[in-house]
Amino acid sequence: MKWSELPSLAALRAFEATARLNGFSAAARELNVTHAAIAQHVRALEADLGVSLVFRSGAGMALTEQGRGLAASLGDGFRQIADGVALVRARKEDQPLNISLTPSFAENWLMPRIGAFWAEHPEIKVALNPSMDLVDLRRDGFDMSIRYGRGDWPGVDAEMLVHANFVIVGTPEMAEHVQGRNVLALGELPWVFETGREELIVWAQSVGLGECALDSIEVPTNSMAMSATRAGARISIQNKAVVERDLAEGRLVCLHEEAPSRLGYYLVRPPGIRSNRLKIFERWLKSVAKG
Structure with a gap:
């Protein structure tokens, strides 16, 4: 199919609506355009094809033989398009x-x-x-x-x-090593990270630890990281919501908390x-x- 050989799709749609609804005014209301725009599209289509498609019949409008044939073909084609679009939409709605x-x-x-x-x-x-x-x-x-x-x-x-409400946490004993010092002192402590948690690395860099050569290990899950942190073996970065109970009950203390940013x-x-x-x-x- 060569699109360059087909008339304007807008003109074909205007003619199909005119033929189906028996008039420019009804077609204009359905397509939400003016009566003049529909008439212009239909006249342009007739000029493109070199045939008459519609003619006035009393107070209404009728189709020529060529017009009836084209209207039937367009009706079938647009119905197939509508069915295809409806099928895609239905399948999309069924998918999560x-x-x-x-x-x-x-x-x-x-x-x-x-x-x-x-x-x-x-x-x-x-x-x-x-x-x-x-x-x-x-x-x-x-x-x-x-x-x-x-x-x-x-x-x-x-x-x-x-x-990102992240905090750096460790046991009270870990906190004693850096008490009264700035965040860079945390780079001297041993760390534990969950494998693949790149957002934690980005956050650590954003609070000034990017240049520190951290003594860190990675473990497969955050539950393992939390176990190591609670045991006092390492410090870690955690979502504050995850450690709220540990902080409230004193098992862990907040070693650093950054104000929200971008x-x-x-x-x-x-x-x-x-x-x-x-x-x-x-x-x-x-x-x-x-x-």
């Missing part, structure tokens, strides 16, 4: 929202809260894909990503959801129109984040 997010955000922030969303919106399925890999939202088929950083990624819409977790979407299901999920996330 595909959300990419960091393992840390999934484990520590979203999973303890998402039961409320499922209870409020059982009709909306959400597929969570925890990964530290950067994804191409359109190419990889994601509706949205929740990404850690400063929100300055090119080619996407990014909106801050929550600040660093945080962002809702990241591809540019363009978002589905109603995604808008509902976004509104819920923001309402929970606001508390």
